[in-house]
Every structure is written in structure tokens, then in C-alpha cells.
Amino acid sequence: MSAAAQARAPQGAPVASRLRHWAERNSWTLALLGLFAGILLLTYLIQPTYGAPQLQGLAVGAMPLAMAAVAQAIVVISGGIDLSIGSMMALSSVTAAVLMKDQPEAFAIPVVLGVLLLGVILGIINGALIVITRVPDIVVTLAMSFVWAGVALVVLASPGGGSAEWLTGMVKGPLGPDFLPRALVVLLIIVGVIWIPLRRSTAGLSLYAIGSNRLAAFRSGVSVGRTKVFAYMLGGLFSAFGGLALTATTGIGTPVPGAYTLLGVAAVVLGGVSLAGGRGGVAGPIVAVFVLALVRTDLTLLGVNSNISTVIQGAILIGVVMFGSFLTMRQART
Amino acid sequence: MPEMLLEATGVAKRYGAVAALRDASLSVRAGEVHALMGANGAGKSTLVKILTGAVHPDSGSILVQGTSFMAKSPAEARRGGIVSVYQEPAVIPDLDIRSNLRLTDTPVEPFRHWLQELGIGDLDLSELARDLPLATLRVIDLARALAIEPHVLMLDEMTAALPADLTERVLHVIGNQRGSDRCIIFISHRLIEIAAVCDRATVLREGATVGVVDINEGSEERIVALMLGERAAKSEAQMVARAGSGPSVEATTPRLAARELAVGGRLHDVSFELRAGEVLGVAALEGQGQDELFDILAGARRPDSGEVLVNGAPVSFRHPADAIKAGVVYVPADRAEALLMQRSIRENVALPYIAGFRNWGPIRMSAERTKVNAAIAQLQIDTRAASEVRQLSGGNQQKVTIARWVAGGVETMLCFDPTRGIDIGTKQQIYELVRELAAAGAAVLFYTSELKEIQLACDRAIVIFNGRIVAEIPVEEADEPTLLRAAYDLPKDVLMPEELAAEEVASDHATALPAAVVAPTDPADPGPQVSA
Numbered sequence: 001m002s003a004a005a006q007a008r009a010p011q012g013a014p015v016a017s018r019l020r021h022w023a024e025r026n027s028w029t030l031a032l033l034g035l036f037a038g039i040l041l042l043t044y045l046i047q048p049t050y051g052a053p054q055l056q057g058l059a060v061g062a063m064p065l066a067m068a069a070v071a072q073a074i075v076v077i078s079g080g081i082d083l084s085i086g087s088m089m090a091l092s093s094v095t096a097a098v099l100m101k102d103q104p105e106a107f108a109i110p111v112v113l114g115v116l117l118l119g120v121i122l123g124i125i126n127g128a129l130i131v132i133t134r135v136p137d138i139v140v141t142l143a144m145s146f147v148w149a150g151v152a153l154v155v156l157a158s159p160g161g162g163s164a165e166w167l168t169g170m171v172k173g174p175l176g177p178d179f180l181p182r183a184l185v186v187l188l189i190i191v192g193v194i195w196i197p198l199r200r201s202t203a204g205l206s207l208y209a210i211g212s213n214r215l216a217a218f219r220s221g222v223s224v225g226r227t228k229v230f231a232y233m234l235g236g237l238f239s240a241f242g243g244l245a246l247t248a249t250t251g252i253g254t255p256v257p258g259a260y261t262l263l264g265v266a267a268v269v270l271g272g273v274s275l276a277g278g279r280g281g282v283a284g285p286i287v288a289v290f291v292l293a294l295v296r297t298d299l300t301l302l303g304v305n306s307n308i309s310t311v312i313q314g315a316i317l318i319g320v321v322m323f324g325s326f327l328t329m330r331q332a333r334t
Numbered sequence: 335m336p337e338m339l340l341e342a343t344g345v346a347k348r349y350g351a352v353a354a355l356r357d358a359s360l361s362v363r364a365g366e367v368h369a370l371m372g373a374n375g376a377g378k379s380t381l382v383k384i385l386t387g388a389v390h391p392d393s394g395s396i397l398v399q400g401t402s403f404m405a406k407s408p409a410e411a412r413r414g415g416i417v418s419v420y421q422e423p424a425v426i427p428d429l430d431i432r433s434n435l436r437l438t439d440t441p442v443e444p445f446r447h448w449l450q451e452l453g454i455g456d457l458d459l460s461e462l463a464r465d466l467p468l469a470t471l472r473v474i475d476l477a478r479a480l481a482i483e484p485h486v487l488m489l490d491e492m493t494a495a496l497p498a499d500l501t502e503r504v505l506h507v508i509g510n511q512r513g514s515d516r517c518i519i520f521i522s523h524r525l526i527e528i529a530a531v532c533d534r535a536t537v538l539r540e541g542a543t544v545g546v547v548d549i550n551e552g553s554e555e556r557i558v559a560l561m562l563g564e565r566a567a568k569s570e571a572q573m574v575a576r577a578g579s580g581p582s583v584e585a586t587t588p589r590l591a592a593r594e595l596a597v598g599g600r601l602h603d604v605s606f607e608l609r610a611g612e613v614l615g616v617a618a619l620e621g622q623g624q625d626e627l628f629d630i631l632a633g634a635r636r637p638d639s640g641e642v643l644v645n646g647a648p649v650s651f652r653h654p655a656d657a658i659k660a661g662v663v664y665v666p667a668d669r670a671e672a673l674l675m676q677r678s679i680r681e682n683v684a685l686p687y688i689a690g691f692r693n694w695g696p697i698r699m700s701a702e703r704t705k706v707n708a709a710i711a712q713l714q715i716d717t718r719a720a721s722e723v724r725q726l727s728g729g730n731q732q733k734v735t736i737a738r739w740v741a742g743g744v745e746t747m748l749c750f751d752p753t754r755g756i757d758i759g760t761k762q763q764i765y766e767l768v769r770e771l772a773a774a775g776a777a778v779l780f781y782t783s784e785l786k787e788i789q790l791a792c793d794r795a796i797v798i799f800n801g802r803i804v805a806e807i808p809v810e811e812a813d814e815p816t817l818l819r820a821a822y823d824l825p826k827d828v829l830m831p832e833e834l835a836a837e838e839v840a841s842d843h844a845t846a847l848p849a850a851v852v853a854p855t856d857p858a859d860p861g862p863q864v865s866a
Binding site: 206211 | 386388407408409412418420422423424425426427428429430433434436437438439458460462
């Protein structure tokens with residue numbers, strides 16, 4: 001199995017060689033984790049009382065955006081872009097909230113499954129429209145973002161509805177030790193259970209293949225159209241998770257989408273996913289979401305005007321990505 | 335007569351007004367290596383795409399082992415045992431090799447076996463495809479195709495721009511497939527390779543099959559005659575008549591001079607002079623530093639040390655625009671690097687002159703048109719598909735690249751393997767064009783991966799090995815054996831190592847494959863590091 005590594009591994013054992021490869025491939029995510037740790041340290045310096053409850057709040061607040069970032073990352077890896085993620089989240093959120101309001105706890109289980117199915121269907125509609133009509137991704141998903149946003153308002157005209165206790169309980173509070181937020185664990189489990197097996201499957205490889213080089217993928221026998229629909233389907237599924245996370249964390253349904261679509265794109269870029277497709281993963285964007293959220297917290301703690309902190313967030317985004325490509329270029333030159 | 339493994343008859347395909355194939359037929363026996371020949375634009379690529387299911391024909395029938403087989407996609411053709419290896423490898427750059435194998439359901443052990451056969455058995459499968467050199471990727475693509483034991487294997491310009499040692503191994507492996515139960519359809523512009531490994535050749539011209547030739551002594555003439563059709567059948571590209579006896583203006587300052595150029599570990603102490611009216615050939619094996627040299631001269635990269643002089647004055651190019659302003663223009667091997675594929679011939683030719691920021695405001699259309707038309711006429715560009723350059727054949731695209739510089743009155747032209755993947759007729763036109771430009775006072779630096787082109791187009795040649803200029807050879811002596819010896823950095827009067835001599839014999843006589851094995855090289859460094 002490790003014949004490959006043995007064949008050329010003057011560096012040592014196959015395990016070491018694999019570890020080196022792994023670290024090389026994930027260097028961006030590892031660096032982001034380092035950045036997150038640094039900012040966390042900074043947070044303690046600014047506010048020595050920052051502790052477990054605040055961390056839990058951070059995770060709860062970041063969970064919907066993290067789902068949006070994962071949805072966007074999958075679509076972008078496959079060479080597309082989905083501008084309807086925010087609207088799909090809103091539609092999922094209000095559908096769940098309306099159906100769960102004043103219903104018995106057990107009824108929420110089929111509701112959650114139904115909403116996830118709804119997300120899958122919305123995603124398939126997006127993908128199928130792109131493949132069949134050959135209208136560019138950005139146009140189709142922009143148009144569909146209006147459609148889903150409108151439908152969400154039809155379902156629920158103003159914030160309302162409700163959430164099952166157990167659903168809210170799933171994201172609030174710690175799990176085991178105080179500093180381990182439950183929302184984070186749930187997020188990682190959901191993403192991990194879906195993404196890790198997928199990445200190792202032919203379907204997952206096909207996502208990277210069509211994003212990396214469509215012609216080569218086609219010639220390798222990958223069905224480009226089907227894979228594209230699959231990518232948007234996953235985007236829809238994670239948008240539905242995001243919508244459920246919104247309902248669970250706020251306890252109500254919100255028909256007007258927040259800035260999740262574009263913040264998701266920002267997290268994807270910051271998370272080391274190439275907008276040209278084919279490169280990156282979902283771990284980077286998730287870390288990026290937490291970095292963005294913590295930076296915002298710090299700016300609030302420092303008493304910076306919230307409008308100014310938006311400006312600063314934008315500047316950080318450009319700065320980090322620029323620094324990253326600068327490093328990549330230097331590496332390529334040597 | 336043995337049963338035909340693959341039989342295609344009456345295949346036709348139109349793209350809008352352009353008939354890519356009119357009436358193509360192809361019959362291949364099991365155990366045969368069969369050449370598919372034709373000038374650029376004759377329809378070879380279209381036929382291959384139809385056979386592999388990438389394109390659907392308008393009419394015609396395809397039989398595999400006697401039963402009708404019309405693949406609807408490459409995946410289906412693959413399952414039916416028909417696989418193709420293209421000029422651009424079908425390897426996903428962002429996946430490692432192991433994932434690439436899994437994507438195509440390729441068994442790993444046979445793949446390793448074929449890698450071994452092809453001389454890169456020490457490849458690390460967890461390497462990302464984008465980190466590997468193109469030549470290695472092509473070999474990987476071939477090994478991957480062989481690993482699934484196909485009935486029909488198609489190789490489309492597989493050996494174009496492969497370094498000599500890998501070409502050797504590839505041809506050796508292909509030759510060994512003769513007599514097996516599969517067949518190989520081999521497309522190459524290099525007649526020498528055809529003669530070395532193929533049994534028969536089918537010749538296409540203008541979308542129709544015009545003949546099937548048994549490969550033997552003297553069949554090259556016949557193939558070329560069939561390919562060229564009623565056009566004067568030149569047996570091979572001919573030596574172009576030179577204007578006068580080369581540049582006689584030794585005293586004048588050189589048009590372009592390099593002084594001790596160096597780049598990292600890739601280029602050391604490179605100095606030469608290029609004078610007006612001269613075509614200076616550059617010969618080198620793959621990856622000896624010629625890419626870096628041309629990048630520096632074209633302004634795409636800055637040297638670590640050394641300087642470039644234009645007309646005797648030192649220059650420092652920060653950008654290709656600086657080089658163009660100084661009259662130094664670049665013609666790359668890859669047309670996609672130079673052309674706006676979706677735009678018209680006219681816009682492509684005029685681009686360098688309208689891109690200058692100095693002429694804000696309206697483009698002077700009539701003046702532009704006159705220049706562009708003159709250039710198109712001079713280069714005999716086929717203008718049937720004038721609205722989008724990507725519809726042109728490779729040879730015509732290359733002519734558009736050259737035409738843009740001719741239109742502006744070229745002073746110094748850097749040609750980097752300008753005839754790569756181009757048919758013989760167009761190659762000949764490009765040699766003639768280069769000589770005409772030189773006669774009109776231009777200076778041309780001409781790198782080529784086909785060593786015999788040096789004598790066809792150049793006045794003298796420099797040879798680069800391992801980043802250094804190791805020889806300067808006058809054109810009379812710059813025949814293929816001499817250049818090859820110099821390119822391997824072997825002293826002229828010393829006998830070559832046996833395996834290299836064998837290779838040279840093979841390329842001279844093109845009758846048999848060398849039995850000797852060229853030492854496999856590290857895939858990360860494709861340049862043959864043969865020490866004398």
C-alpha cells in the first residue's frame with residue numbers, strides 16, 4: 001500500500017513522508033489555525049475575563065455562517081459559485097420554524113429531515129438549471145437567490161415561528177468540559193460525517209476533477225454535468241443545515257437572509273479555496289469563519305465603531321489573501 | 335487476412351460550415367501499430383474524438399471486433415476498451431496521482447508495472463499532478479491507459495516535446511505491443527517515429543481517407559505525397575535558400591546580446607550575440623535552461639545577474655511590454671499563450687499596436703486594416719474562420735502569432751519551438767518566413783526541439799546543456815548527429831557511450847528500435863544528466 005512512498009523516500013519512513021505530504025497540502029489551514037490561536041491569545045490580553053461562556057457564544061454565533069461557508073466551498077471547489085446560499089438558508093430556516101411552532105418535540109424530527117430534503121431539492125434545482133440551460137452559474141444562482149428569498153417571505157412574512165427544545169439544546173452550552181462548545185462539536189460531526197467519506201469516494205474526486213480541469217475530467221470519464229448537479233445538491237444540503245442552525249440558535253425563523261452568501265465567499269477565499277476551482281477543502285473555510293468572528297469580537301471589545309470594524313474586516317481579508325499568494329509566489333520561485 | 339479489430343467507415347462530422355471530416359475510414363488489425371497521418375486540419379483529432387466518444391459523428395459506422403460500437407462518452411468508450419492519450423494529459427492537476435488513478439478506476443499494480451517499463455518506476459504516487467513536469471504527466475497518462483488493458487489505444491501526438499530519453503522508452507513500449515491482441519493508433523508528425531514503430535499508415539487529407547500505406551523502406555515519400563495531395567509533394571522540408579552568405583556585417587553592434595546571464599541553478603554565464611539579418615539556432619534537450627533564457631529575453635522574467643543589450647545599449651525589461659517597445663518580440667510554442675482564442679484574426683494581429691497606452695482614443699481602423707491585411711497575405715493565413723482564432727488549425731494559429739509581429743515591422747524575434755505540432759507544409763512556410771524576415775534585416779533567435787530544423791532555418795547554432803552554452807556550431811556542420819552529441823555535452827572527437835550511439839543510429843536510419851536502454855532519469859528533473 002505504501003509502495004509509492006517507499007519507492008522514493010530518502011526522508012525516512014512512509015509514515016513520515018505521508019505526514020509531510022499531508023502538512024504540505026494543509027499548510028494553509030494549519031496556518032489559519034495558528035492565526036486563530038494568536039487572535040484568541042490577543043482576546044485574552046484585551047479582555048482577561050474572556051472564557052468558556054464567551055467561547056460557546058462564539059461557536060453558536062459562527063455555526064450558521066460555517067455551514068454557509070462549507071456549502072460555498074464545495075460548490076467553488078467544483079468550479080462554480082452559488083449566490084443563493086443565503087436565500088436557501090432563509091427558506092430552510094422559516095420552513096423549519098413554521099412547522100415546529102407549537103408542535104410536540106418528537107414532531108421536530110421529521111421536520112428536520114424534511115428541511116434537509118428540501119435543501120437537497122433546492123440544490124438539485126440550481127444545479128440542473130445550470131447544466132440544462134447552460135446559463136452561467138453566477139447568473140442562475142443570483143436569479144434563484146431572488147426566487148428562494150421570495151418564497152421564504154411567502155412562508156413567513158416576518159420573523160417568528162419556533163424551535164424544538166432538543167434542537168436548541170443541541171447547539172447551546174458546552175459538551176463535557178466547559179471550554180468545548182457543543183455547537184462546535186455538532187458542526188464538526190455533521191461536516192465530518194458527510195465530507196470525510198465523500199472526499200475519499202470517486203464522487204468527491206470528481207468534484208475536484210471538474211473544478212480543476214473540466215476537459216481532463218471529461219476525458220477521464222467523469223460525467224461533468226452529473227457531478228455539477230451533485231455539487232450544487234451538497235451546497236443545498238449544507239445551506240439547509242445552515243438554516244436549521246439559524247433556527248436552532250435563535251429559536252425563531254428569519255425570512256430575510258443575512259449576509260451569509262457573501263460572508264461565505266469571504267470565508268471560502270480566506271480558507272484557502274481557489275475561486276478558480278479544484279483547490280482547497282472545507283476545513284480551511286470553517287477555521288476562517290471562526291477567525292472572522294473572533295476578529296469582530298475583538299474589535300467590539302476594543303470599542304471600535306461597528307461600521308469601522310466592517311471596514312477592518314474587509315482589509316484583513318484582502319491582506320491575508322495577498323500575503324498568502326505572496327508566500328506561494330516566493331515558494332514557486334525558489 | 336486477419337479480422338479487423340477496429341473498423342470505421344464513412345465517418346463524417348460538420349461543425350457549422352466547416353466539414354471537419356467528410357469521408358474518413360480506418361481499419362486496424364489486432365497486434366498492429368497503425369499510424370494515422372495527415373496535415374494539420376486534415377481531421378485526425380476529430381476522428382480520434384469520435385472513436386473515443388467525445389464527439390458524435392453525423393454519419394458513418396464504427397465496428398469493434400465486428401460489432402457496432404458507438405460510444406456516447408469517453409467513459410463508455412473506456413468501458414468498451416477504447417482509450418486515448420491526448421497531447422494535453424487528461425490528468426487532474428489538483429489531485430495526486432493515486433487519486434487520479436482512483437478517479438478512472440485504474441488498477442495500481444499494472445499501472446506501476448507500466449511506469450517501470452516506461453522508465454519512471456520511482457514515481458511517488460502521492461505527488462500532486464500539478465507539481466510534476468508535463469513530460470512525466472504524459473507518460474503517466476500512457477501508463478494509465480495501458481494499465482486497463484484496452485483493445486484499442488490511441489496516442490495523439492504523444493511524443494511531441496517529450497525529452498529524447500522518454501520518447502525512446504515510449505516508442506520502445508509501443509513497439510513491444512506489436513503482435514499483442516490489442517492495437518495502437520499512433521498519431522505523430524515525426525516520420526522517423528512512424529517508421530520506427532508502425533506497421534501501416536492511414537493518411538487523411540481534408541477530412542477524407544486518401545490512402546493506406548504499408549510502412550517500409552521509402553514509404554515516407556508516399557505518405558508525404560498523400561498528405562500534401564496535389565500541392566507540390568516536397569519529400570521533406572527543404573533547405574531554404576539563404577540570402578547571401580549569412581550576415582557579413584561583423585563590425586556593426588549586435589541587435590541583441592546577452593552577457594553572462596544567470597538564473598538560480600537553471601542558467602549560468604550565458605553570453606551570445608545576435609546580429610541583424612541573422613537566424614541564430616538554439617539547440618538543447620528538454621529543460622536545459624532554454625525556457626528561462628527566452629523568458630528573460632522576452633521580458634517575462636528578470637535574470638539574477640548578467641545583462642541584456644539591445645543595439646549595444648543595456649536594457650532592463652520589467653515586463654514583456656518593455657521588450658516589445660525595444661523591438662524584441664516573442665513567438666511561443668504554445669499558441670494558447672499568445673492568442674486571444676475567442677477573438678478574430680484581425681484583432682489578434684493588431685493587438686500589440688492597439689494595446690499601447692499612448693493611443694488613447696479611437697483606433698485608427700483603416701491604417702490598422704491595411705497593415706493587418708498585408709501581414710495575413712504575406713503569411714498565407716487561411717482566413718475562412720476569421721472570426722475566432724480557436725477555429726483555426728494549429729499551423730494557422732502559429733502564423734497569426736507571427737503575423738502580429740510582422741505587421742509591426744519586426745526587429746528581433748524570439749521563436750521558441752515555433753513549429754511544435756505543426757504539419758510539414760506549414761513548417762516549411764515558417765522556415766521560409768523566418769529566412770525572409772532575416773533577409774529583410776530582422777534578427778531571429780530560433781529554439782527548436784527538432785534538431786534538423788537548425789540546418790533548415792538557421793545561420794549558426796548555439797547548444798545549451800545544463801544551463802550553459804556548451805557549443806557554437808556553424809550551420810554547415812550542424813547536422814543532427816553533431817547537434818545531438820553537443821546537446822548531450824559530448825566532445826566532438828570522443829566516441830559516444832554505446833546507448834547514445836544506438837539511439838542516434840535509430841534516429842538516423844529509423845529502421846529498428848535501439849535495444850539499449852537509456853538510463854531512467856529522476857522524474858523531478860527530466861533533463862538527461864548523462865555525463866560524458
